[in-house]
Amino acid sequence: MDKQNSQNRNNHFWKSFFGGALGSVITLIVAAVLIFSSAGNIPVAYMQEDNTPSEDSAQTLVDFESAIIGAVEKTSDAVVSVSNYQYVSSPESIFSYYSGIDLNNTEETLSLVGQGSGVVYKIEGDQAYIVTNNHVIEDAEEVSVIMANGEVIQAQIIGADAISDLAVLQIPADQVTTVIEFADSDAVQVGSLAIAIGSPLGSEFSSSVTQGIVSGVDRVVPVDVDDDGNADYDMSLLQTDAAINPGNSGGALVNKNGQLIGINSSKLSSTQIEGMGFAIPSNEVVNIIGLLEADGEVIRPSLGVSTYNLNEIALRSRVEVLGLDENTVDGVVVNQVLPDSSADKGGVEQYDVIVGMNDQPVTNLSDLRKELYRYNIGDTVTLNIIRNGENMQLELVLEATSSTPTTNQN
Template sequence: MSEEFNQEKTPEQGKKVKKEKNTLAMLMSGVAGGVIVALFTGGIFINMMNDEQATTAEDSQQKEQAEQTTTEEVLPTANLTNQSSNSIGSAVEKVSDAVVGVSNIQQISLWEESDAAGTGSGVIYKKDDEYAYVATNNHVVEGAQELEVILTNGEHVEANVLGTDALTDLAVLRIPNDQVETVAELGSSDKLTVGDTAIAIGNPLGQDFAGSVTQGIISGLDRAVDIDLNNDSQPDWTTNVIQTDAAINPGNSGGALINTNGKVIGINSMKIAQSQVEGIGFAIPIDDAKPVIDQLETGNEVVRPFIGISAIDLSTVPQRHIQETLQLDESVEQGVVIAQVEPKSPAEEAGLKQYDVVTKVNDKNIESMLDLKKYLYNETEVGEEVTISFYREGNLQTATLALSNQNTK
């Protein structure tokens, strides 16, 4: 699923599960280091030497023709370059005033006054008769006691959080609209192709470099990035993101990734934080972000189906426990082992118990908790009945349960 706050601020800690099997975790950061990309175009230089003793009229005519041809070939190229620069400049001008700073204000200690714990970016995407609405990253606003939006005119405006969602790393803020003149136009990310121009706008390293613009291309689409919310080295979610080589630095998170028409195609979110890696940044596709933003704007959390279990992947269970405690034979290789069933949850009502090994939901094979969450969140709805296939003491059984709302469990 960054940095200013993913690395600027440690997420909420969860209990770490002891593992008897090593797990490889990918450390992601949204704000570590920038990339300077230089493009060099080479020219062909031809040295022509004249014979000082004998130069014919035919030679002179050929030279003039060559110079005319060279001029005709170079001028269109220069015009194309100017057109490209003008296109990018126009796109940036169209949306830049809608990309704002977001200051996360916290009291660091009892003896100190509240101060900005970090600064990210945001995008004004909507305005009504009273308010303007800002989309940003969840990690930008996480833990804030107060929030300020810094407009491009330098004004600091108090902001209210309408809703946040950790899994998609999105948040929506609201500010008074009296000083807001520009609203970003949301485009579409579904029709992007690798190689398209991508332009990132944000506030790298804080307000000193507010409104910075970096240009690159769409490097990849539908990239899967694992998100570990509780720092237990196990993915809690896998998010699909746009990969770009446009420089994304500390403070860029929550800013806009736009196309050459000045339309927002993504919300900048993170970057791989490894010293040997350059030019790999990620943005949340705007078509994925829109439905989440719509829900958050209403002041509600994102509704997701809920079963009511905590579980671990069967692949992490020592072999002796698979045989002795779970009583599984070698034919059962994948699934999740229920560690706890929440009281009054759909799982409890369906009769699921600790040590049950869930292997299927409906016809979907479940190999991990990530599989289970992805299937529930993407393929089912609250109130829907699903069939759970599970092993108990080595025997295959099924149970039917009605999914509830995760946020009203």
């Protein structure tokens, strides 16, 4: 009996031992798995599922990549590099001194001074037409175009406009294989895919492609047309975060269908700014290139006055000469009225202060030009002015001016 009891006790001990040991092993395994999953913040049951892209997400990635590749294939051959050549004076060699040659004599050589991009948009007969930025070809003596296949072709400048910063070139059509298709820029939405194609830093990097989105529409960006340090005109531009670098100017900004939504023109650049590029909307491009093809310039309405911003005038002059309240700083002061101009015929006088046009406020020269260029030659507008401290209204019939205004002339 004692022997039987002893054997039962031994059996009970080993069952308890193995049961406890097995329970401990299971507990340790569960704990280890829980610790591992907690450390990765991944639920154990979903680890494999979460680390494997779903069929839908993989398909979305393929569609996105295909859209970019398709747009580039459709468009890239229409984007070219544009080279600006000018005569540059260079002094004679220092060794000329010992030959008795005057070192003040210089010779001019035709040199490459800058490169940008352009977009082929039309073939007509045996000629093709390219749009680029005015600042890409400004002051050029000669312009050449490097096609996507590397062929170099001499180009003719058909017309240019400093205010819109657009220009039209013409080349023989025999090397052209692709022309761009224009999109309706008024239908462009913020967040839409935007693909920039051009020649950043020059033709060495021609046909470079960067991708982003449309970051904003109708962005008002002041431009200095005459390089006097003052804004002459406010442009309404598309904003994109697609990388735009020097040399991209004049290149294409296209949508997912390879259609042109804008001509890349500028960017904001500083150590505190990233991804703020701008493009001239395609609808504005279509309008301006039509005018440049027809006349070689954009003929805009003019008042026929030279002006200053009121806030640039000294307080004493504002009060004693112009008859204004000392707190009045918004407006444009007429310094000179050109004979037989719209302003002269409409009764504008020297020292009148223009504060509005057709009841739209005018605070500075940029505002004045923006309002003025809303109208066509022959339109009648009403100027809101202050003369000797008195508010007045004058009616003017707008006449023509050249495409590039001189300093402070409107």
